[in-house]
Amino acid sequence: MSYRSYVGLEIHIQLATRTKVFCGCRAAFGDEPNTNICPVCTGYPGALPALNEEAIRKSYVVARALNCLLSPLCEFERKNYFYPDLPKNYQISQFASPLGRDGFLDLEFRKRRKRVRIRECHLEEDAGKMIHAGDQSLLDFNRAGTPLLEIVTEPDLEIGEEAEHLLQEFRRIVRHLGVCDGNMEEGSLRCDANVSVNVDGAGLGTKVEIKNMNSFRFVRKALDYEIDRQQDILERGGTIVQETRLWNENRDVSESMRVKESSNDYRYFPEPDLPPFRTDDAFLASVEASLVELPAERTARFVSQYGLQAAQAQFLCEERGIADFFEAAVAAGAQPSDAAVWLMGDVQKLLNRTGATLTESPLTPERLAKLLVLLGSGRIHGKLAKQTLEAVFTDDKDPDHIIAERGWEQITDPGAIGKIVDAVLAEQHEAVAQIRGGDDRPHGYLVGQVMRATSGRADPRLVQQVLGERLSLQFIQVLSFGGAISGTRRDDGVVVPGSLESLTRSLRDDPALPAGIRYDELDLGGFLSEEVTPRDWALLIRAIARHVAVGDTSGIVIATGTDTLSYTAALLSWLFGASLPIVLTASATTGDTAESRDNLRHAVQAAMNRTPGVTVVFGSRRYPAVNLKFERVTGESAETAFRTWNPGGVPEPGVGLWTNLQGATGSREPSQPGADLPDVEMLTERLEGAARRIFVAKVFPGMPAGALIALIDAGIRYFVLELYDTGTASVRETPFSLRHALEYAHQHDVTFFCTSQQEADVDFSTYVTSHDLWRGGAIPMGKLTTESVYARLLAILLTGAAGDGSDPKAVARMMESG
């Protein structure tokens, strides 16, 4: 039996107005009890309400932002009920004629786009608070009469996470509009819900109201709990009782508060003390003027206009102040991607440390732009840029002022650097001779000597360039990372791992490559591609990270094997993004063949063209690193071994997750380049830890749910699940379907990231079984391949991009933002 759930929300927001909605008292949270009160808000005999214009305008602004029809006549009514915290024992509210109705909010959640209908928005006054102390009950009326806007959605939501998502989007909207701070813990944003479950196709079921959900997380948990509870009852042939239930956050269950035999009769009637509020043109114009670009639109614009990653755009648009700051910094000359990286990284760290908010900190958009321009033009380098930023916070001065004052300006004059390089070379006869003799190993040492001679102020790229010119060299780092390409074929025909030496030797002699190139070889182990371990990856990542940090190479070529190439390529791409040209290659045959030589040559040529980003060269073709599929074994003719799936769905290389581990400006380190890189042990440990929690599985007819459950019991927390088609699988009521595994996973906070066995766009929108998966909390990964999804998961867990990886929601968010 297939079920459907219907969830509607009743959201209350306290409008951020200076005064209460019907009197002149301060509307403030957290003051001494009964200090912000007057005859009106305590219902004093004879006192009358007087509508606050700011509250009504802000209400209309929200209704407008939620695409509601705005009522030209806004009438108030009395809602009658006795409760000690309600001073008049009626609440001034709206009933027959709410200020806004029939609106909607467009959501995209788990690749499903949905229009959630807004039934109505109405303005009312809040009640006071009753505080129980021993056998006494005390009343605080500070909150009584603060303006409360209630937004009621139609039951268009289906699961807890989706409701949480809507609520968060709603919070972003009201914060952007500046009408509410959206704090659920302090109660400025409150949410009740109604839930019903019914057999699919049978319409709404019996409605149960859920209250006391005091955080976004509790909303998700309480709704999922309620949906499960109702579905269980229906499955056992029971009937749902119409009632109100309270979420008990300590016990993670809901408890029945009252059974609604007859609903409360609030005896609404028009409030005779308030004439209807009529909207006129001036008022409507002021409502329009208060509208701002909403976070969803703004996030999309940041991606399209500034080329930001979705995650970056989301971070910036979470707060209007940060988004405004970002755009002001860009307007003042900052590169958008730099500004985003700095705001998310170093600036955020400093704000966390100082406890300031961005808008009230000494950092202005102009100062950030100035700093980034100084950095971009090479007048300061990365480490000093960070120090300059800190100085802006402590000294409250402009960056150029700080740099001049402290003598931090970078040496960017090629002439000046040339002199220093010459002086160093003159002293280092031995190293120079070694390099000229073809041994490039002392290169890094020479760079270090130049940096030391300038107290770290020389521009490292310029040092590279000048040093290369003086020694007539261009450096390409060639990394040998297992695979047949560096192996040999034994006499019995079996391929065994080997080293790259013969290949690079042949590169030096290759007439098709320019003479000035110097190859630095690093052998990361002789193994076959299928044998790669987390430790091997750690070595590779560490080596690349060092080059990225030091900036001592113009490109990296990685020779590896075909079996795991799609995994390694995607992993590196997610990690390093567009930091350096990184080219992976492999061959179907051993290193001594013409195929291997050709592939390696093409890879070097690709690395030399200086386009940053990770790519794969195979045969005469070049592929993006993500969504590479090893489709067939072709023997000597390797041309069609690989294919890119969903080429339109391959993301452009961005900043790379590595920055989460390395800090925002890892690319330009000073005197001791790469000194603060994490070591191989730590990377290994993290990768192994991640690998222990991930499992890649493919659905197939007869798949036993029990096997997946056993894996969960064994510690697997993330599945990459290869479904059929656009995301289908069996969810029938049988042990040989995903059903029980999904339920078990849901209870254990285990996440399924779903890909397809076919070249498809997994979006769960087409089939009934997809819908069940979506409801079960599985996350569709769209056009990404299994290999790319697995690699991304590893990269996220390795770099701590989603914290320590223990919060599956944070991990899922990062996965979806790829």
Next chain:
Amino acid sequence: MSASKTTGWHHLLETSADDYAEALRARDAAINGFLEIDTDRRRTPGGVSPPDDAPPDGAGPLAGLPLAVKDNIAVRAFQLSCASRILANHVAPYDATVVARLVAAGMVPVGKTNLDEFGMGSATEHSIAGPTNNPWDTDRVAGGSSGGSAAAVASGMVPLALGTDTGGSVRQPAAFCGIYGLKPTYGTLSRYGLVAYASSLEVAGLLSRELGMVRAAYEAASGVDSMDQTSVGLPDAQARPAAAVQRVAFLGGELGLDERTAQAYRRMREVAVGAGLTVEEVELATADAMMPAYYTIAAAEASANLARFNGVRYGERPIFAENPEALVRHARTEGFGAEVKLRVLLGTYVLRSGFQEQYYQRAQRVRTAIRRELASVFANHDLLILPVYPTVAFRHGETDLTAFQQKLADRFTTLANLTALPALSVPAGVYDGLPVGIQAMGPAFSEERLMRFAELVAAELPPERPPAYGVPLCDEIGSGGGA
């Protein structure tokens, strides 16, 4: 209305506040018009009127005049009991806007007057302080619910009093006591500080023997108040209905008047004709629907307005209660009188979901129909003249009129409340020892026209004083006479 008659009041509080207080108490002993008396205008701290509030003596027509205020209107530092047990110990921390404005014009509140509990009644008999007696005949009621204010004025204890008029509560006691009672256009006197009974119907009203004083007080107290968003300013003089009276309509048909009232009504018509006015007769088609509509709306609003008196913040709280519900039940059972309970229950009944169409909304439609009918009357006539009440002041108890008959008898007065229009109760002579008042109603903002008509009547039928109270207190004290 001539200035010489009122000069006695102007310096009274300045020169003999204590004597005045003593005389007030003495004279009120037989009337029971006051619930609280305090003539000391310098009650500080928290007193009603810091000395520098008032304009210099003689600066305005109201300067220095004592003011009695119905005890459902807030006067800072005076009690605000609404003649109810539930608010028995309640003291107002602020001034109602009408009080503040009259104080600003120089008037001095000297006491709070008796009423039917929360204004619900037409005899001032439903009061914790007992009934107020009519100065013309203390066996009879003073009318209600502003009976205390009317009796205080009629017996010469104060020159002017404030009342509230929800369905005739200013006009009917004024008629019973032989004085003027103005129920102004809804909204022109702020309701801020009036303990609400039926918000959409009630207004503050003025009671005095002197038309000039009614006029001056109305001028001083009216106008927009930011504390009451249903308040309205008076339109400019040229936008207001012209003050001149030419064509008047007398309500015709079977009116069910007692002999004295019928006689006064005929006399009024003669006066109008004699003054050269064009007199015609009209009947109202909506008359029968009026009382049910009025009681439905008034009770509905009352049920919500009185909900706040539940022992939590307002009202006598029991020392212990098991839970809030028990506390509320106890406080309301003990605190409210029978008439209030009746109306609250009635209001709760008519507002039940599923029954609103049958009662509340139907009443609102009737109200709209009455408004339309009155508009058509005033399209052709300057004023509508009609009785205030079908009888003269009746005797205490239910010997003359049952409670139900009393409610039905409000049919002439509720018209002005349902339509928000101004109406003035005008003394129309004394018949067999009892005064009769006749009502003049006009279109919105026609208060001046009503007073012109009253002047015209006064030329023929000047207001008289009750025989037992022929000398107002100011003159009694001024002439050295004691009580």
